[in-house]
Amino acid sequence: MKEGWRKLPLGAIIPEAGSAEKFHTGDWRSERPIYHPDKCIQCLICFIYCPDSAIKVEDGKVVGIDYDFCKGCGICAKECPPKAGAITMEREMK
Amino acid sequence: MIVARTGNEAMAEAMRQVNPDVVAAYPITPATEIVQIFSSFVHDGLVDTKFVAVESEHSAMSACIGAAAAGARVMTGTASQGLALMHEMLFIAAALRLPIVLCVVNRSLSAPINIHCDHSDTLASRDSGWIQIYTENSQEAYDSVIQAVKISERALLPVMVTIDGFIISHGMERIDILDDREVREYLGEPPKRPNLLDIDKPITMGPLDLQDYFFEHKRSEIEGMNTSLPHIEAVAREYKERFGRYYPVIDTYRIDDAEVAVMAMGSAAGTAKVVVDRMREKGKKVGLIRMRVVRPFPKNYLKELIQGFAAVGIMDRSDTLSTLGGHLYVETRAVLYRASHQPPIKNYIYGLGGRDISLEEIEEIFEEVLEIGKSGKVTEPVVYKGVRE
Ligand code: SF4
Ligand code: SF4
Numbered sequence: 168m169k170e171g172w173r174k175l176p177l178g179a180i181i182p183e184a185g186s187a188e189k190f191h192t193g194d195w196r197s198e199r200p201i202y203h204p205d206k207c208i209q210c211l212i213c214f215i216y217c218p219d220s221a222i223k224v225e226d227g228k229v230v231g232i233d234y235d236f237c238k239g240c241g242i243c244a245k246e247c248p249p250k251a252g253a254i255t256m257e258r259e260m261k
Numbered sequence: 262m263i264v265a266r267t268g269n270e271a272m273a274e275a276m277r278q279v280n281p282d283v284v285a286a287y288p289i290t291p292a293t294e295i296v297q298i299f300s301s302f303v304h305d306g307l308v309d310t311k312f313v314a315v316e317s318e319h320s321a322m323s324a325c326i327g328a329a330a331a332g333a334r335v336m337t338g339t340a341s342q343g344l345a346l347m348h349e350m351l352f353i354a355a356a357l358r359l360p361i362v363l364c365v366v367n368r369s370l371s372a373p374i375n376i377h378c379d380h381s382d383t384l385a386s387r388d389s390g391w392i393q394i395y396t397e398n399s400q401e402a403y404d405s406v407i408q409a410v411k412i413s414e415r416a417l418l419p420v421m422v423t424i425d426g427f428i429i430s431h432g433m434e435r436i437d438i439l440d441d442r443e444v445r446e447y448l449g450e451p452p453k454r455p456n457l458l459d460i461d462k463p464i465t466m467g468p469l470d471l472q473d474y475f476f477e478h479k480r481s482e483i484e485g486m487n488t489s490l491p492h493i494e495a496v497a498r499e500y501k502e503r504f505g506r507y508y509p510v511i512d513t514y515r516i517d518d519a520e521v522a523v524m525a526m527g528s529a530a531g532t533a534k535v536v537v538d539r540m541r542e543k544g545k546k547v548g549l550i551r552m553r554v555v556r557p558f559p560k561n562y563l564k565e566l567i568q569g570f571a572a573v574g575i576m577d578r579s580d581t582l583s584t585l586g587g588h589l590y591v592e593t594r595a596v597l598y599r600a601s602h603q604p605p606i607k608n609y610i611y612g613l614g615g616r617d618i619s620l621e622e623i624e625e626i627f628e629e630v631l632e633i634g635k636s637g638k639v640t641e642p643v644v645y646k647g648v649r650e
Binding site: 169170171172173175176177178179180181182183184186 | 356357417462463465468470474476477478480484
Protein backbone atom coordinates (compact mmCIF):
# COMPACT_ATOMS: atom_id res chain seq x y z
CA MET A 168 0.00 0.00 0.00
CA LYS A 169 1.34 3.41 -0.94
CA GLU A 170 1.02 6.10 1.72
CA GLY A 171 -1.34 9.10 1.50
CA TRP A 172 0.15 12.61 1.43
CA ARG A 173 -0.20 13.23 5.17
CA LYS A 174 2.16 10.37 6.00
CA LEU A 175 4.94 11.25 3.56
CA PRO A 176 8.12 12.94 4.79
CA LEU A 177 8.28 16.68 4.02
CA GLY A 178 10.12 17.88 0.95
CA ALA A 179 9.74 14.57 -0.91
CA ILE A 180 12.88 13.25 0.76
CA ILE A 181 13.63 9.56 0.99
CA PRO A 182 14.55 9.11 4.66
CA GLU A 183 16.29 5.75 4.35
CA ALA A 184 19.39 4.59 2.55
CA GLY A 185 19.37 1.90 -0.14
CA SER A 186 15.65 2.12 -0.82
CA ALA A 187 16.30 1.76 -4.57
CA GLU A 188 16.35 -1.95 -3.77
CA LYS A 189 12.57 -1.77 -3.49
CA PHE A 190 12.25 -0.34 -6.98
CA HIS A 191 12.16 -3.23 -9.41
CA THR A 192 13.65 -1.80 -12.56
CA GLY A 193 13.23 -5.27 -14.07
CA ASP A 194 9.60 -4.35 -14.77
CA TRP A 195 10.69 -2.26 -17.74
CA ARG A 196 12.44 -5.04 -19.63
CA SER A 197 11.50 -5.79 -23.24
CA GLU A 198 14.47 -8.14 -23.81
CA ARG A 199 15.89 -10.67 -21.37
CA PRO A 200 19.51 -11.83 -21.10
CA ILE A 201 19.97 -15.60 -20.84
CA TYR A 202 23.08 -16.85 -19.05
CA HIS A 203 24.71 -20.03 -20.32
CA PRO A 204 26.96 -21.31 -17.49
CA ASP A 205 28.51 -24.03 -19.69
CA LYS A 206 30.03 -21.34 -21.97
CA CYS A 207 31.07 -18.88 -19.26
CA ILE A 208 34.84 -18.35 -18.72
CA GLN A 209 34.26 -16.32 -15.49
CA CYS A 210 36.03 -13.23 -16.78
CA LEU A 211 33.47 -11.05 -14.85
CA ILE A 212 33.30 -8.48 -17.65
CA CYS A 213 29.49 -8.62 -17.57
CA PHE A 214 29.51 -7.91 -13.85
CA ILE A 215 31.74 -4.87 -14.35
CA TYR A 216 29.62 -3.45 -17.18
CA CYS A 217 26.09 -4.10 -15.92
CA PRO A 218 24.65 -0.65 -15.02
CA ASP A 219 22.14 -2.14 -12.57
CA SER A 220 24.31 -4.57 -10.61
CA ALA A 221 22.04 -7.31 -11.91
CA ILE A 222 24.75 -9.91 -12.57
CA LYS A 223 24.68 -12.20 -9.55
CA VAL A 224 28.10 -13.13 -8.25
CA GLU A 225 28.83 -15.64 -5.49
CA ASP A 226 32.33 -16.49 -4.24
CA GLY A 227 33.83 -14.49 -7.11
CA LYS A 228 31.86 -16.36 -9.75
CA VAL A 229 28.94 -15.35 -11.95
CA VAL A 230 25.95 -17.50 -11.04
CA GLY A 231 23.13 -15.87 -12.98
CA ILE A 232 21.06 -12.75 -13.54
CA ASP A 233 18.83 -10.91 -11.08
CA TYR A 234 15.68 -10.37 -13.12
CA ASP A 235 14.15 -8.09 -10.49
CA PHE A 236 16.68 -5.43 -11.45
CA CYS A 237 17.95 -6.38 -14.92
CA LYS A 238 16.41 -3.82 -17.28
CA GLY A 239 17.34 -5.75 -20.40
CA CYS A 240 19.78 -3.23 -21.87
CA GLY A 241 21.90 -6.00 -23.42
CA ILE A 242 25.25 -4.54 -22.41
CA CYS A 243 26.29 -7.79 -20.73
CA ALA A 244 25.56 -9.80 -23.90
CA LYS A 245 27.46 -7.26 -26.00
CA GLU A 246 30.49 -7.17 -23.70
CA CYS A 247 30.73 -10.89 -23.03
CA PRO A 248 33.80 -12.05 -25.05
CA PRO A 249 32.58 -13.30 -28.49
CA LYS A 250 34.49 -16.54 -28.16
CA ALA A 251 32.56 -17.31 -24.97
CA GLY A 252 29.14 -15.95 -26.00
CA ALA A 253 27.80 -16.91 -22.59
CA ILE A 254 24.95 -14.38 -22.57
CA THR A 255 22.31 -14.11 -25.31
CA MET A 256 19.25 -11.90 -25.52
CA GLU A 257 15.66 -13.03 -26.13
CA ARG A 258 12.35 -11.23 -26.37
CA GLU A 259 10.74 -10.85 -22.97
CA MET A 260 7.50 -12.81 -22.70
CA LYS A 261 5.26 -11.31 -20.05
CA MET B 262 20.18 51.91 18.71
CA ILE B 263 18.97 54.62 16.32
CA VAL B 264 20.97 54.78 13.10
CA ALA B 265 20.56 56.23 9.60
CA ARG B 266 20.31 53.46 7.01
CA THR B 267 19.09 52.98 3.46
CA GLY B 268 16.82 50.01 2.84
CA ASN B 269 19.71 48.05 1.36
CA GLU B 270 21.94 48.88 4.31
CA ALA B 271 19.18 47.91 6.73
CA MET B 272 18.77 44.52 5.07
CA ALA B 273 22.55 43.95 4.99
CA GLU B 274 22.73 44.89 8.68
CA ALA B 275 20.02 42.36 9.51
CA MET B 276 21.94 39.72 7.56
CA ARG B 277 25.12 40.54 9.49
CA GLN B 278 23.29 40.07 12.78
CA VAL B 279 21.71 36.83 11.60
CA ASN B 280 25.22 35.61 10.71
CA PRO B 281 24.04 32.94 8.23
CA ASP B 282 26.21 29.92 7.45
CA VAL B 283 26.11 30.51 3.70
CA VAL B 284 25.33 33.43 1.38
CA ALA B 285 25.53 32.81 -2.38
CA ALA B 286 24.74 35.87 -4.45
CA TYR B 287 25.13 37.75 -7.70
CA PRO B 288 24.85 41.55 -7.94
CA ILE B 289 21.97 43.34 -9.65
CA THR B 290 20.64 46.90 -9.45
CA PRO B 291 19.07 48.03 -7.15
CA ALA B 292 19.85 45.11 -4.80
CA THR B 293 23.61 45.01 -5.41
CA GLU B 294 24.45 46.87 -2.23
CA ILE B 295 22.79 44.30 0.03
CA VAL B 296 25.24 41.55 -0.87
CA GLN B 297 28.09 43.95 -1.60
CA ILE B 298 27.89 45.36 1.94
CA PHE B 299 27.46 41.86 3.28
CA SER B 300 30.57 40.67 1.42
CA SER B 301 32.59 43.37 3.16
CA PHE B 302 31.30 42.06 6.50
CA VAL B 303 32.63 38.66 5.42
CA HIS B 304 35.96 40.17 4.40
CA ASP B 305 36.27 42.07 7.67
CA GLY B 306 35.57 38.93 9.68
CA LEU B 307 32.38 40.32 11.24
CA VAL B 308 30.44 37.17 10.28
CA ASP B 309 31.27 33.47 10.06
CA THR B 310 29.50 33.14 6.73
CA LYS B 311 30.82 31.24 3.74
CA PHE B 312 30.25 33.70 0.87
CA VAL B 313 29.90 32.07 -2.54
CA ALA B 314 30.43 34.53 -5.41
CA VAL B 315 28.59 32.76 -8.22
CA GLU B 316 28.27 33.54 -11.94
CA SER B 317 24.49 34.12 -12.11
CA GLU B 318 21.35 34.29 -10.01
CA HIS B 319 20.37 30.83 -11.22
CA SER B 320 23.60 29.58 -9.67
CA ALA B 321 23.07 31.75 -6.59
CA MET B 322 19.76 30.08 -5.80
CA SER B 323 21.16 26.67 -6.76
CA ALA B 324 24.02 27.13 -4.29
CA CYS B 325 21.58 28.32 -1.63
CA ILE B 326 19.47 25.21 -2.18
CA GLY B 327 22.53 22.96 -1.90
CA ALA B 328 23.67 24.68 1.28
CA ALA B 329 20.20 24.59 2.83
CA ALA B 330 19.89 20.90 1.90
CA ALA B 331 23.13 20.36 3.78
CA GLY B 332 21.47 21.89 6.86
CA ALA B 333 22.92 25.42 6.71
CA ARG B 334 21.16 28.69 7.53
CA VAL B 335 21.15 30.43 4.15
CA MET B 336 20.38 33.92 2.84
CA THR B 337 20.75 35.84 -0.40
CA GLY B 338 19.49 38.92 -2.22
CA THR B 339 18.40 39.91 -5.71
CA ALA B 340 15.99 41.98 -7.84
CA SER B 341 14.03 41.93 -11.07
CA GLN B 342 15.84 40.02 -13.85
CA GLY B 343 17.91 38.29 -11.21
CA LEU B 344 14.78 36.95 -9.54
CA ALA B 345 13.46 35.97 -12.96
CA LEU B 346 16.67 34.04 -13.61
CA MET B 347 16.21 32.26 -10.26
CA HIS B 348 12.64 31.36 -11.19
CA GLU B 349 13.29 27.69 -11.93
CA MET B 350 15.18 27.22 -8.67
CA LEU B 351 12.58 29.06 -6.54
CA PHE B 352 10.11 26.23 -7.07
CA ILE B 353 12.73 23.66 -6.11
CA ALA B 354 13.68 25.49 -2.89
CA ALA B 355 10.03 25.54 -1.85
CA ALA B 356 9.18 21.98 -2.83
CA LEU B 357 12.23 20.65 -0.96
CA ARG B 358 10.90 22.64 2.04
CA LEU B 359 14.18 24.50 2.53
CA PRO B 360 14.31 27.50 4.88
CA ILE B 361 16.08 30.11 2.73
CA VAL B 362 15.69 33.89 3.22
CA LEU B 363 15.81 36.04 0.09
CA CYS B 364 15.99 39.85 0.28
CA VAL B 365 14.40 41.23 -2.88
CA VAL B 366 14.41 44.81 -4.05
CA ASN B 367 11.32 45.28 -6.21
CA ARG B 368 12.18 46.44 -9.71
CA SER B 369 10.25 46.24 -12.97
CA LEU B 370 10.96 43.40 -15.38
CA SER B 371 12.31 44.06 -18.88
CA ALA B 372 11.39 44.98 -21.55
CA PRO B 373 11.75 47.91 -21.95
CA ILE B 374 14.76 47.84 -19.69
CA ASN B 375 14.29 49.86 -16.52
CA ILE B 376 15.90 49.75 -13.11
CA HIS B 377 13.17 51.36 -11.00
CA CYS B 378 10.42 50.08 -8.78
CA ASP B 379 7.34 48.13 -9.52
CA HIS B 380 6.12 44.82 -8.17
CA SER B 381 6.10 42.83 -11.40
CA ASP B 382 9.23 40.87 -10.48
CA THR B 383 8.18 39.46 -7.12
CA LEU B 384 4.55 39.03 -8.11
CA ALA B 385 5.65 36.92 -11.07
CA SER B 386 7.06 34.53 -8.44
CA ARG B 387 3.89 34.37 -6.41
CA ASP B 388 3.10 30.78 -7.45
CA SER B 389 6.56 29.42 -6.63
CA GLY B 390 5.69 28.32 -3.09
CA TRP B 391 7.64 31.05 -1.27
CA ILE B 392 6.24 33.08 1.59
CA GLN B 393 6.21 36.72 0.43
CA ILE B 394 6.43 39.74 2.74
CA TYR B 395 6.20 43.27 1.25
CA THR B 396 7.60 45.91 3.56
CA GLU B 397 6.84 49.62 3.65
CA ASN B 398 10.11 51.12 4.87
CA SER B 399 13.66 50.36 6.04
CA GLN B 400 12.66 49.71 9.65
CA GLU B 401 10.13 47.11 8.65
CA ALA B 402 12.56 45.61 6.13
CA TYR B 403 15.19 45.22 8.84
CA ASP B 404 12.77 43.62 11.31
CA SER B 405 11.17 41.43 8.64
CA VAL B 406 14.49 39.94 7.51
CA ILE B 407 15.16 38.80 11.09
CA GLN B 408 11.60 37.51 11.42
CA ALA B 409 11.89 35.72 8.08
CA VAL B 410 14.68 33.52 9.41
CA LYS B 411 12.39 32.28 12.20
CA ILE B 412 9.36 31.96 9.95
CA SER B 413 11.24 29.94 7.33
CA GLU B 414 12.65 27.57 9.94
CA ARG B 415 9.24 26.97 11.51
CA ALA B 416 7.12 26.79 8.37
CA LEU B 417 9.91 24.95 6.52
CA LEU B 418 9.34 27.18 3.54
CA PRO B 419 11.61 29.76 1.93
CA VAL B 420 10.71 33.40 2.55
CA MET B 421 11.27 36.48 0.42
CA VAL B 422 11.20 39.90 2.04
CA THR B 423 10.85 42.82 -0.35
CA ILE B 424 11.53 46.54 -0.38
CA ASP B 425 10.76 49.01 -3.13
CA GLY B 426 13.62 49.71 -5.52
CA PHE B 427 15.39 53.06 -5.00
CA ILE B 428 12.44 54.54 -3.09
CA ILE B 429 13.38 52.43 -0.06
CA SER B 430 16.55 50.61 -1.16
CA HIS B 431 18.45 53.88 -1.65
CA GLY B 432 16.42 56.19 0.60
CA MET B 433 18.11 57.02 3.90
CA GLU B 434 15.84 56.58 6.93
CA ARG B 435 16.13 56.64 10.66
CA ILE B 436 15.86 53.10 12.00
CA ASP B 437 16.15 51.39 15.34
CA ILE B 438 18.44 48.36 15.24
CA LEU B 439 18.78 45.67 17.88
CA ASP B 440 21.95 44.55 19.63
CA ASP B 441 23.79 41.74 17.86
CA ARG B 442 23.42 39.66 21.01
CA GLU B 443 19.64 40.16 21.12
CA VAL B 444 19.25 38.99 17.53
CA ARG B 445 21.48 35.97 18.02
CA GLU B 446 19.71 35.00 21.23
CA TYR B 447 16.33 35.35 19.57
CA LEU B 448 17.26 33.24 16.57
CA GLY B 449 19.37 30.68 18.42
CA GLU B 450 20.66 27.64 16.59
CA PRO B 451 18.53 26.57 13.64
CA PRO B 452 16.24 23.66 14.53
CA LYS B 453 17.53 20.32 13.36
CA ARG B 454 15.95 18.97 10.19
CA PRO B 455 16.78 16.07 7.87
CA ASN B 456 19.85 17.09 5.87
CA LEU B 457 22.40 15.68 3.47
CA LEU B 458 25.40 15.98 5.80
CA ASP B 459 23.85 13.91 8.57
CA ILE B 460 25.83 10.73 7.97
CA ASP B 461 24.05 8.92 10.78
CA LYS B 462 20.72 9.39 9.00
CA PRO B 463 21.40 9.31 5.28
CA ILE B 464 18.57 10.69 3.13
CA THR B 465 17.94 11.31 -0.55
CA MET B 466 16.69 14.71 -1.70
CA GLY B 467 15.14 15.53 -5.05
CA PRO B 468 14.64 12.02 -6.47
CA LEU B 469 12.60 11.42 -9.63
CA ASP B 470 8.97 11.45 -8.54
CA LEU B 471 6.48 10.19 -11.11
CA GLN B 472 2.76 9.49 -11.38
CA ASP B 473 2.63 7.37 -8.24
CA TYR B 474 3.94 9.95 -5.69
CA PHE B 475 4.35 13.45 -7.20
CA PHE B 476 0.72 14.40 -6.54
CA GLU B 477 0.98 13.43 -2.84
CA HIS B 478 4.22 15.36 -2.42
CA LYS B 479 2.73 18.44 -4.10
CA ARG B 480 -0.36 18.19 -1.90
CA SER B 481 1.90 18.11 1.14
CA GLU B 482 3.75 21.23 -0.05
CA ILE B 483 0.42 23.02 -0.61
CA GLU B 484 -0.50 22.15 2.97
CA GLY B 485 2.77 23.71 4.09
CA MET B 486 1.69 27.01 2.52
CA ASN B 487 -1.91 26.63 3.73
CA THR B 488 -0.75 26.26 7.33
CA SER B 489 2.06 28.85 7.28
CA LEU B 490 0.05 31.90 8.34
CA PRO B 491 -0.04 30.97 12.07
CA HIS B 492 3.78 30.72 12.02
CA ILE B 493 4.05 34.22 10.55
CA GLU B 494 1.64 35.56 13.15
CA ALA B 495 3.32 33.79 16.06
CA VAL B 496 6.69 35.22 15.04
CA ALA B 497 5.17 38.71 14.76
CA ARG B 498 3.75 38.39 18.30
CA GLU B 499 6.99 37.09 19.81
CA TYR B 500 8.95 39.81 18.08
CA LYS B 501 6.61 42.40 19.56
CA GLU B 502 6.96 40.96 23.04
CA ARG B 503 10.75 40.90 22.81
CA PHE B 504 11.50 44.04 20.86
CA GLY B 505 8.30 46.11 20.87
CA ARG B 506 7.69 46.43 17.15
CA TYR B 507 4.66 44.71 15.63
CA TYR B 508 3.76 43.98 12.02
CA PRO B 509 0.40 42.36 11.32
CA VAL B 510 -0.28 40.23 8.25
CA ILE B 511 -2.49 43.02 6.93
CA ASP B 512 -1.56 46.46 8.20
CA THR B 513 -4.37 49.00 8.51
CA TYR B 514 -4.42 52.73 9.07
CA ARG B 515 -7.37 54.71 10.47
CA ILE B 516 -9.96 52.23 9.25
CA ASP B 517 -12.07 51.95 12.42
CA ASP B 518 -14.82 54.34 11.33
CA ALA B 519 -13.75 54.60 7.69
CA GLU B 520 -16.47 54.52 5.05
CA VAL B 521 -14.11 53.61 2.25
CA ALA B 522 -10.58 52.30 2.06
CA VAL B 523 -7.71 52.13 -0.36
CA MET B 524 -5.47 49.07 -0.52
CA ALA B 525 -1.79 49.40 -1.34
CA MET B 526 1.49 47.60 -0.82
CA GLY B 527 5.09 48.65 -0.25
CA SER B 528 6.30 52.23 -0.04
CA ALA B 529 3.20 53.77 -1.64
CA ALA B 530 1.29 52.73 1.48
CA GLY B 531 3.42 55.19 3.45
CA THR B 532 2.50 57.96 1.02
CA ALA B 533 -1.15 56.95 1.23
CA LYS B 534 -1.07 57.24 5.05
CA VAL B 535 -0.15 60.91 4.68
CA VAL B 536 -3.10 61.33 2.33
CA VAL B 537 -5.41 59.61 4.83
CA ASP B 538 -4.31 62.10 7.50
CA ARG B 539 -4.92 65.04 5.18
CA MET B 540 -8.37 63.84 4.24
CA ARG B 541 -9.27 63.03 7.83
CA GLU B 542 -8.48 66.67 8.66
CA LYS B 543 -11.12 67.60 6.10
CA GLY B 544 -13.56 65.25 7.84
CA LYS B 545 -13.48 62.54 5.18
CA LYS B 546 -13.80 59.05 6.60
CA VAL B 547 -11.12 57.17 4.74
CA GLY B 548 -8.62 54.51 5.74
CA LEU B 549 -5.81 52.39 4.34
CA ILE B 550 -5.32 48.65 3.99
CA ARG B 551 -1.70 47.64 3.47
CA MET B 552 -1.07 44.11 2.29
CA ARG B 553 2.10 42.97 4.01
CA VAL B 554 1.95 39.20 3.57
CA VAL B 555 0.85 38.22 0.07
CA ARG B 556 1.87 34.55 0.16
CA PRO B 557 0.13 32.91 1.87
CA PHE B 558 -2.72 35.19 0.77
CA PRO B 559 -4.56 36.13 4.00
CA LYS B 560 -7.97 35.45 2.50
CA ASN B 561 -10.01 35.16 5.70
CA TYR B 562 -8.68 38.33 7.27
CA LEU B 563 -9.13 40.25 4.06
CA LYS B 564 -12.67 38.99 3.56
CA GLU B 565 -13.65 40.03 7.09
CA LEU B 566 -11.94 43.39 6.78
CA ILE B 567 -13.15 44.45 3.38
CA GLN B 568 -16.83 43.64 3.87
CA GLY B 569 -17.17 46.60 6.21
CA PHE B 570 -16.49 49.29 3.59
CA ALA B 571 -18.83 51.04 1.16
CA ALA B 572 -16.12 50.82 -1.52
CA VAL B 573 -12.45 49.89 -1.84
CA GLY B 574 -9.87 51.21 -4.28
CA ILE B 575 -7.08 48.75 -4.97
CA MET B 576 -3.69 50.12 -5.96
CA ASP B 577 -1.46 47.71 -7.87
CA ARG B 578 2.11 48.43 -8.90
CA SER B 579 1.86 45.61 -11.45
CA ASP B 580 -0.48 44.25 -14.09
CA THR B 581 -1.19 40.56 -14.63
CA LEU B 582 -1.32 41.06 -18.45
CA SER B 583 -4.33 38.79 -18.41
CA THR B 584 -7.09 41.37 -19.16
CA LEU B 585 -8.14 41.03 -15.50
CA GLY B 586 -6.14 43.86 -13.90
CA GLY B 587 -3.45 44.02 -11.23
CA HIS B 588 -2.47 41.20 -8.88
CA LEU B 589 -4.02 42.49 -5.66
CA TYR B 590 -7.21 43.39 -7.49
CA VAL B 591 -7.59 39.96 -9.06
CA GLU B 592 -6.94 38.17 -5.79
CA THR B 593 -9.19 40.46 -3.78
CA ARG B 594 -12.00 39.82 -6.24
CA ALA B 595 -11.49 36.09 -5.79
CA VAL B 596 -11.74 36.52 -2.01
CA LEU B 597 -14.85 38.69 -2.28
CA TYR B 598 -16.71 36.06 -4.27
CA ARG B 599 -17.44 34.27 -1.01
CA ALA B 600 -18.18 37.39 1.05
CA SER B 601 -21.74 38.05 2.18
CA HIS B 602 -21.36 41.78 1.54
CA GLN B 603 -19.44 42.65 -1.59
CA PRO B 604 -18.39 46.29 -1.69
CA PRO B 605 -17.68 47.71 -5.14
CA ILE B 606 -13.94 47.69 -5.87
CA LYS B 607 -11.88 49.53 -8.44
CA ASN B 608 -8.34 48.87 -9.58
CA TYR B 609 -5.77 51.64 -9.93
CA ILE B 610 -2.59 50.45 -11.60
CA TYR B 611 0.17 52.95 -10.91
CA GLY B 612 3.89 53.51 -10.72
CA LEU B 613 5.11 51.03 -13.33
CA GLY B 614 8.84 51.36 -14.01
CA GLY B 615 9.28 53.64 -11.01
CA ARG B 616 6.80 56.38 -12.09
CA ASP B 617 6.21 58.48 -8.99
CA ILE B 618 2.77 58.53 -7.43
CA SER B 619 2.00 61.86 -5.79
CA LEU B 620 -0.05 62.74 -2.73
CA GLU B 621 -2.47 64.53 -5.06
CA GLU B 622 -2.95 61.47 -7.24
CA ILE B 623 -3.64 59.28 -4.24
CA GLU B 624 -6.07 61.89 -2.96
CA GLU B 625 -7.87 61.72 -6.33
CA ILE B 626 -8.13 57.97 -5.90
CA PHE B 627 -9.64 58.39 -2.41
CA GLU B 628 -12.12 61.00 -3.71
CA GLU B 629 -13.20 58.68 -6.51
CA VAL B 630 -13.59 55.76 -4.10
CA LEU B 631 -15.74 57.96 -1.83
CA GLU B 632 -17.95 58.67 -4.86
CA ILE B 633 -18.15 54.96 -5.68
CA GLY B 634 -19.12 54.36 -2.05
CA LYS B 635 -22.05 56.75 -2.45
CA SER B 636 -23.24 55.66 -5.89
CA GLY B 637 -22.35 51.97 -5.52
CA LYS B 638 -21.32 52.06 -9.19
CA VAL B 639 -17.99 51.34 -10.85
CA THR B 640 -17.97 52.38 -14.50
CA GLU B 641 -14.40 51.50 -15.39
CA PRO B 642 -13.08 48.72 -13.10
CA VAL B 643 -9.38 48.90 -14.07
CA VAL B 644 -7.65 52.23 -14.71
CA TYR B 645 -4.03 53.29 -15.12
CA LYS B 646 -3.20 56.14 -12.77
CA GLY B 647 -0.48 58.51 -13.90
CA VAL B 648 0.01 57.15 -17.41
CA ARG B 649 -0.04 59.64 -20.31
CA GLU B 650 -2.97 58.81 -22.59
S1 SF4 C 1 20.81 -6.80 -19.75
FE1 SF4 C 1 21.72 -4.94 -18.91
S2 SF4 C 1 20.79 -4.78 -16.90
FE2 SF4 C 1 20.42 -6.86 -17.56
S3 SF4 C 1 22.10 -8.02 -16.72
FE3 SF4 C 1 22.69 -7.40 -18.77
S4 SF4 C 1 23.80 -5.53 -18.50
FE4 SF4 C 1 22.69 -5.89 -16.61
S1 SF4 D 1 31.21 -11.73 -19.61
FE1 SF4 D 1 30.48 -13.69 -20.37
S2 SF4 D 1 32.11 -15.04 -20.01
FE2 SF4 D 1 32.60 -13.27 -18.80
S3 SF4 D 1 31.74 -13.76 -16.83
FE3 SF4 D 1 30.15 -12.71 -17.91
S4 SF4 D 1 28.94 -14.33 -18.87
FE4 SF4 D 1 30.85 -15.23 -18.23
